[in-house]
């Protein structure tokens with residue numbers, strides 16, 4: 064429909080109800096400020112495309128912090144520089160909406176530099192309107208990253224010195240180095256023909272957003288008469304004479320119809336479906352029947368220790384996993400921190416009924432030592448009356464304690480005989496089962512597919528053999 | 543089968559998924575990284591958003607955006623990352639946005655190390671960011687609680703429209719225990735009165751600016767009132783053998799588990815010791831601690847993995863009625879039960 | 895040229911902040927700064943009463959949403975509700 068009148072666009076709120084103070088019929092902007100001009104173009108486009116009710120606008124920190132006073136859209140006010148992050152989440156939550164991040168140059172190019180870069184790089188389905196007025200307006204005219212060389216601001220009283228303050232940053236050029244953005248254009252508000260071009264860019268970006276065409280970036284060269292200490296008409300001239308040569312206008316990226324259309328998944332919320340998708344069965348857990356476990360093994364605090372690569376963590380986790388299936392409370396705690404990369408590894412496992420206290424087996428009732436340093440380090444700590452299982456293949460010294468039970472088992476040797484050192488963990492489990500009577504061999508074997516998820520049958524078979532071998536060794540050699 | 547062996551960090555994400563959390567925004571940091579990793583593996587299966595943000599700052603501002611969009615949303619981190627998030631958390635509090643932040647504490651200050659510490663207490667429990675705000679802080683001490691309290695954190699966040707922390711240390715985050723996954727929530731609260739959906743009926747505003755001084759004073763008073771209600775309604779704690787205790791040891795998170803072992807050992811020696819474990823750190827169980835001297839408690843020992851942060855709250859609660867003591871380990875070291883007992887007899891030798 | 899009613903521009907003297915951008919942008923020079931002040935102390939812009947060609951420059955140059963409106967060539971008061 065052809066317009067017959069140009070008047071306050073419907074993209075604006077009738078009465079600025081959120082605005083503090085009495086003047087709810089006019090903006091807070093200084094006379095002649097470019098923000099107002101860009102606001103009008105956005106509000107008009109939203110009205111013309113019928114998108115006012117489908118738009119979410121993020122106001123930044125800067126003079127446009129109060130953009131939400133004016134736009135009759137859903138509104139967020141974001142922390143300084145973070146509008147692209149807020150817009151990202153708003154767009155992910157509302158994938159079919161127009162999400163606009165409106166930002167000044169301090170907000171976008173200084174404090175929020177990485178946020179805009181990353182949002183652009185992800186190709187977020189948002190529109191960014193970037194007001195480049197070469198200064199910090201709101202805080203009273205300090206240097207912006209876009210401030211021109213030699214330009215006097217309150218923090219560059221002798222003019223911006225590129226030796227110490229760096230060079231004006233060209234955001235359109237910077238972002239155009241990225242793969243994802245769909246549309247990047249720099250426009251200007253310095254005269255009527257250029258405002259018309261700006262109008263076209265604004266409309267194009269919003270239309271693209273409607274079609275979910277990803278990241279849209281419109282850099283708008285604008286004025287800050289107050290910060291520049293210049294009257295509005297002279298300010299426009301200054302944009303033309305000083306800013307244009309440095310900030311060339313034009314299209315820096317336009318993928319047009321090649322732009323990828325953004326699609327987002329629909330969250331699964333139905334409780335039944337949620338469990339199904341995560342592979343959680345609604346059926347009650349059935350415990351394996353427990354064997355006759357001697358009193359001393361009913362509350363175990365176990366330290367498993369050895370070289371990294373000896374399956375220490377796997378042994379510990381397997382102990383906990385299997386005990387869990389008999390209905391015990393279990394805990395597994397890796398030694399993590401600086402030791403982790405040192406080549407030695409140890410973990411603590413608790414198996415008991417009732418609530419488990421300290422997770423770390425400081426005074427273990429059982430020590431499973433897979434190498435000599437572990438035996439030397441932890442033997443002293445074993446509770447009197449406790450149990451020591453050690454890997455006699457690799458440990459060539461005798462334990463010193465007389466007040467604990469000792470099982471010397473050639474764990475590595477048994478595994479090697481089976482043809483794979485890596486099955487030591489399951490030899491351990493077999494031996495543990497034989498010593499404590501806590502696990503039945505067939506139960507452990509039944510759990511192997513769960514313990515080694517995704518592993519081939521041959522591997523499972525080998526591990527089953529290892530469990531049996533560990534079990535048999537103990538039964539044949541002790542008691 | 544809803545019972546699984548899993549790390550505390552994973553359990554938190556299961557809790558979130560069951561609570562209907564639809565978005566996770568985070569940045570990796572040891573010992574909290576498994577939170578991001580498990581969200582990265584679970585959330586896509588449920589068509590929910592997982593995004594590795596460019597920084598903790600970005601992540602918390604994405605949380606702000608998601609919460610303002612009406613989503614149940616979570617982020618997770620550790621010390622340095624939490625410090626970076628504080629501005630955003632203040633914004634969430636100021637805009638009355640519900641969200642859940644999991645903090646798996648590590649050693650500080652600075653880069654410190656990745657061992658367990660509890661030295662984020664002040665920055666998390668005392669607000670941390672700028673302005674008059676408090677976040678609800680839940681302090682789980684097991685993997686099951688990581689799951690359950692994360693789920694509860696979402697309920698509290700929505701109930702009070704406030705950020706809620708799940709605060710624990712590297713031990714609980716890194717350890718594995720049996721976790722029974724709770725049933726997913728059936729219904730989510732209606733947020734159409736404040737959430738921005740970009741529809742004609744919901745032209746809401748998510749905002750923390752109140753330019754007029756009186757307006758901001760009034761808003762602060764509204765928040766203040768909310769915190770008073772939370773203090774009255776939401777205190778949680780756990781007691782173990784406190785009935786006849788003459789010595790009370792106070793600790794939270796992984797420390798409380800060591801203290802439990804210490805209490806068992808003390809009782810075996812005939813020492814009347816009990817454990818008091820704050821589960822909520824804000825609101826802090828002040829009344830219960832204040833009442834201890836009147837119930838026969840003669841000595842109170844607070845044990846922390848920090849140089850005395852929670853002990854300030856204990857002493858505020860006691861208001862000088864009795865002198866309390868502090869024992870701490872730092873830098874990733876965790877005290878053993880024996881160490882605690884040694885300290886007890888050193889301090890209160892006469893008690894037997 | 896006669897004095898057609900439309901097109902023409904209309905400045906809201908109270909909402910105008912006197913920035914002068916519309917005056918500078920008008921190709922027909924039919925907008926001027928008023929010697930009068932509005933209640934905010936601004937010399938608001940004024941349409942001289944004739945000569946507007948309805949180009950819209952003033953509207954788009956004006957930063958204030960509601961300070962200026964332009965009746966375009968095809969404006970027909972009979973058809974407007």
Ligand SMILES: Cc1ncc(C[n+]2csc(CCOP(=O)(O)OP(=O)(O)O)c2C)c(N)n1
Pocket residue numbers: 124125126127143166167168169170171194196198199200201202207287
């Ligand atoms: C974290 C933080 N740092 C600093 C500020 C103060 N501050 C408010 S606006 C602003 C500069 C805004 O400049 P710009 O983005 O160029 O917008 P303009 O005002 O020029 O439109 C600053 C530094 C803040 N609000 N928050």
Ligand code: SF4
Pocket residue numbers: 091092093094095096097098126196200201286287288289290
């Ligand atoms: S300070 Fe500058 S940018 Fe801010 S409203 Fe005034 S003229 Fe516009």
Ligand code: SF4
Pocket residue numbers: 902903916919920921922923924925941945946947948949950951952953964
């Ligand atoms: S519409 Fe054009 S010609 Fe008419 S007053 Fe405005 S700028 Fe001048």
